[in-house]
Amino acid sequence: xxxxxxxPTHLIKTRGQQVTLRCSPKSGHDTVSWYQQALGQGPQxxxxxxxxxxxxxxxxxxxxxxxxxPNYSSELNVNAxxxxxxxxxxxxxxxxxSAEAFFGQGTRLTVV
Amino acid sequence: xQEVTQIPAALSVPEGENLVLNCxxxxxxxxxxxxxxxxxxxxxxxxxxxxxxxxxQTSGRLNASLDKSSGRSTLYIAASQPGDSATYLCAVxxxxxxxxxNLFFGTGTRLTVIP
Numbered sequence: 001x002x003x004x005x006x007x008p009t010h011l012i013k014t015r016g017q018q019v020t021l022r023c024s025p026k027s028g029h030d031t032v033s034w035y036q037q038a039l040g041q042g043p044q045x046x047x048x049x050x051x052x053x054x055x056x057x058x059x060x061x062x063x064x065x066x067x068x069x070p071n072y073s074s075e076l077n078v079n080a081x082x083x084x085x086x087x088x089x090x091x092x093x094x095x096x097x098s099a100e101a102f103f104g105q106g107t108r109l110t111v112v
Numbered sequence: 113x114q115e116v117t118q119i120p121a122a123l124s125v126p127e128g129e130n131l132v133l134n135c136x137x138x139x140x141x142x143x144x145x146x147x148x149x150x151x152x153x154x155x156x157x158x159x160x161x162x163x164x165x166x167x168x169q170t171s172g173r174l175n176a177s178l179d180k181s182s183g184r185s186t187l188y189i190a191a192s193q194p195g196d197s198a199t200y201l202c203a204v205x206x207x208x209x210x211x212x213x214n215l216f217f218g219t220g221t222r223l224t225v226i227p
Contacts, residue, residue: 004155033215042116042201042217043156056212090155092215100146101215103156 002027004093004104012110013081021076021107025093031055032074033101034066035090043090049074050096078109086111113209114139118202118218125192126226133187133221135202140180142206143213147176147187150199150220159200160187192225199223 005024013019025032031050035043045058049068068074072093078085088108092101115138125131135145144163148156160169160176162185168177175188189196199220208214 006155035215040219042203042219043215044217045214056208056210056214058208058214088153092156100158100161102158103148105155106153108153 004029004091004102006089006091006104006107008107009105010108010110012112015081015083015111017081018077018079019081019109021078021089021091021109023074023076023091023093023104025072025074025091026102029093029095029102030072031094031096032068032072033092033094034074034076035092036060036085037088037090037106039087046076081111083111085109114142114204114206114214114216116202116204116216116218118200118221120221121219122222122224124224124226127192127194129192129225130188130190131192131223133189133200133202133223135185135187135218137183137185137204137216139206140183142180142204144205145176145178145185146203146205146215147174147185148201148203150201152199156201189223192223194225194227197223197225 033048034046037043047057052068088106090106091104146161147159162178173190201220203217
């Protein structure tokens with residue numbers, strides 16, 4: 001079992017550009033959540049997907065959007081990048097009904 | 113709004129010492145509490161999960177306790193090793209302002225175990 005995998009591992013973008021981050025959940029997991037972790041801070045919840053729909057959303061602007069595919073993999077899209085979007089973006093998966101979250105290694109996004 | 117605090121922010125101990133990391137949360141209406149380990153620039157590894165009805169969980173040299181009524185949890189690490197050096201994050205699962213479930217994280221305790 002490969003666990004939760006995220007791609008790419010590192011990314012550098014210019015302010016104003018758009019970015020897409022990808023996540024494949026752990027085998028058997030159908031719920032995917034995305035988090036943003038700024039340097040020295042704890043992760044902040046962005047949104048959660050289940051059955052290809054956004055089920056919950058944290059306090060993030062509409063520039064942050066996502067998608068879940070029939071195979072449960074997910075994408076996080078960020079439009080009109082700001083310098084403050086530079087962070088480690090973490091994906092977590094869990095099986096429906098379970099509380100335990102399993103995290104990927106994250107994507108380090110740098111906006112210059 | 114749920115606030116999770118971890119004290120201390122950083123801790124250095126000599127190898128072999130037992131240590132305790134602290135986590136407090138403001139809203140006791142939680143479903144569970146989870147302790148994670150994070151190595152620099154990496155993702156989170158789940159260490160222990162305590163359901164709200166439980167008082168403690170143990171895994172190897174790790175023991176986590178939960179006192180929901182007082183809003184506190186501790187992570188006890190016995191006989192620390194240099195490989196334990198990492199940031200330890202506490203997270204509680206509970207309802208946010210909209211009533212939906214959410215994971216609320218502390219800012220972590222950065223542990224250094226000195227050989």
